[in-house]
Amino acid sequence: MTAPKHFLQLKDFSRDELAHLFARTRWIKDQFKRYTPYHPLFDRTMVMIFEKQSTRTRLSFEAGIHQLGGAAIFLSTRDSQLGRGEPVEDAAQVISRMCDIVMIRTFEQEIVERFARHSRVPVINGLTNEYHPCQILADIYTFIEHRGSIEGKTVAWIGDSNNVCNTWLQAAEVFGFNVHVSTPPGYEVEPERAGLYGTSHYAEFADPMEAARGVDLVTTDGWTSMGFEAENEARRRAFEDWQVDAEMMRQARPDALFMHCLPAHRGEEVAAEVIDGPRSVVWDEAENRLHTQKALMEYLLLGRVDS
Numbered sequence: 502m503t504a505p506k507h508f509l510q511l512k513d514f515s516r517d518e519l520a521h522l523f524a525r526t527r528w529i530k531d532q533f534k535r536y537t538p539y540h541p542l543f544d545r546t547m548v549m550i551f552e553k554q555s556t557r558t559r560l561s562f563e564a565g566i567h568q569l570g571g572a573a574i575f576l577s578t579r580d581s582q583l584g585r586g587e588p589v590e591d592a593a594q595v596i597s598r599m600c601d602i603v604m605i606r607t608f609e610q611e612i613v614e615r616f617a618r619h620s621r622v623p624v625i626n627g628l629t630n631e632y633h634p635c636q637i638l639a640d641i642y643t644f645i646e647h648r649g650s651i652e653g654k655t656v657a658w659i660g661d662s663n664n665v666c667n668t669w670l671q672a673a674e675v676f677g678f679n680v681h682v683s684t685p686p687g688y689e690v691e692p693e694r695a696g697l698y699g700t701s702h703y704a705e706f707a708d709p710m711e712a713a714r715g716v717d718l719v720t721t722d723g724w725t726s727m728g729f730e731a732e733n734e735a736r737r738r739a740f741e742d743w744q745v746d747a748e749m750m751r752q753a754r755p756d757a758l759f760m761h762c763l764p765a766h767r768g769e770e771v772a773a774e775v776i777d778g779p780r781s782v783v784w785d786e787a788e789n790r791l792h793t794q795k796a797l798m799e800y801l802l803l804g805r806v807d808s
């Protein structure tokens with residue numbers, strides 16, 4: 502049996518594969534908007550394992566596989582043996598004999614890596630402490646829809662150097678764009694944890710206003726990611742000057758977009774006037790989770806399908 506292809510980090514896919522996914526996304530989204538049924542995954546089953554909460558990821562994968570003709574099964578730590586300490590390797594053996602594709606949202610990246618090593622079917626990372634590759638697929642696709650190629654552009658990441666930030670940095674290497682990162686002291690990027698090949702695609706700025714100057718896109722995320730709730734109060738204090746507000750957006754190019762993976766906290770990492778303002782594309786970004794992940798599932802299960 503040949504080893505299945507997985508999507509565990511953004512850099513698992515080449516630029517060429519990602520370009521293919523985006524071409525398929527465009528076509529699949531178009532069919533969906535025309536109410537044209539497209540069921541290439543008829544009879545296929547996805548198992549979705551959630552060890553953390555979710556709205557968008559669960560909904561987009563569950564609706565997505567259904568729209569492609571397949572079905573989804575939801576498992577959570579609370580109501581499966583995973584929550585009672587069954588080894589990940591054993592769970593992978595069993596689950597992957599009963600379904601065609603698996604999506605996992607969990608804590609350490611090492612858990613999805615171990616699951617994938619013991620899985621007979623493709624495994625998708627639906628968010629770990631280190632990475633959120635499905636989110637950045639949707640984000641880059643959304644940027645391209647609004648502004649064309651992202652190559653050579655500059656993105657400002659304001660706030661925590663978390664899983665979403667790490668994945669933006671991987672994407673910068675794959676697609677050839679730049680990221681200006683501004684975090685409070687003590688929350689800087691850890692290049693090894695981010696899985697970077699080098700450091701030439703990003704620069705760190707102590708001042709978030711400086712980071713936003715002249716960029717094509719400003720993006721941020723909540724100050725406390727899932728699993729880090731004990732640090733909530735300390736983070737709230739450390740991050741108070743890292744809110745994306747109208748003044749910060751004025752530093753960026755006049756046509757700069759604003760993105761946020763959501764859920765958002767108005768008055769914390771983003772001002773309401775920005776996320777609810779004319780440069781915000783957060784709802785397109787959320788919707789594109791559905792379309793990009795349908796293309797991802799098609800590719801992992803069927804390989805290259807021509808549009």
Ligand code: CP
Pocket residue numbers: 554555556557558559628636762763764
């Ligand atoms: N952006 C995102 O992954 O949202 P959920 O946590 O709701 O899945």
Ligand code: NVA
Pocket residue numbers: 628663664665722723725726727762763764
């Ligand atoms: N960085 C956030 C993303 C939520 C979608 C978290 O990990 O909680």
